[in-house]
Amino acid sequence: MLNWIMGRKPSTVxxxxxxxxxxxxxxxxxxxxxxxxxxxRRKALAEGRYQGPIRLAHSSAELSADLFAALILPDDLEWQGPQSLRWQGRLWRIAWVPPICWAYRDKLTLAGSLGPDGSLVSTEDISTIQAKIDSRATPASPRLWLGLEGLDNAQAPLEPSTLDAPRRSAANARNS
Incomplete structure (x- = not known):
């Protein structure tokens, strides 16, 4: 009641x-x-310049308005069905963003699977991250085996096949 008197009722978007x-x-x-x-608040929302906190339904977390591309007053859009709506004179398809992506700051893309009701679902677009990882990937270098001799008796690095030969011959001698 006090919120209504003080004019602090939240504006739904x-x-x-x-x-x-x-x-x-x-x-x-x-x-x-x-x-x-x-x-x-409604005037700022209608003009697209609202900068305050947003509390999403079924969540106690308040997120900054700058995390979102648009905050639309319910009177400014018209639902055309469960998967589309009309806004700004255009018909739009919709994809639902799961809570884990609400604070994500990069681009979203469509998930490979549909929601339980057949609706589209958004997910983080990690293709740029994957491209960076792929560009940095280098082929594995060949292993370099060094003997156990001291550095002052340095010799050429040993190949793995030469390291295994003495072990195999010692094992064969014990088993004989």
């Missing part, structure tokens, strides 16, 4: 993590819980 060409990566419903009146 749809939280969009990423906007692709024909796809919106949707985190779900959230609340803009920042300071100021509901009217000021």
């Amino acid at each position: 749809w939280v969009i993590k990423q906007v692709d060409e024909h796809l919106l990566h949707v985190c779900g419903r959230g609340e803009a819980t920042g300071p100021g009146s509901v009217r000021k």
Whole structure:
């Protein structure tokens, strides 16, 4: 009751993590819980300049608004079914973003599998990380075997086959 009197009721929004060409990566419903009146928060949300905290539905965590591409007031979009919506005069497909990706700062991509209801699911795009790892990968160098002699008696490195020969002959001598 006190929140209503003081004008501090949260403003409900749809939280969009990423906007692709024909796809919106949707985190779900959230609340803009920042300071100021509901009217000021709604105005900032409508103008796309809200900078306060966002609490996503079914979560106690508050995340910064700068983690998200768009915060849409419910009146500004129209659901066309469970997997698409109309926003800004365009029809968009949607992919649901799991909570583990809410704070992820890089690009999202579609997961290889569908959600339980057949909906699209977002996941982290690790292709750039994988490319960096692949570019740094070098072929394994051949093993270098050194004898146990002191450094002052240094000799050429031994090949693994020459190391195994004395052991095999000693083992064969014991077994005879």
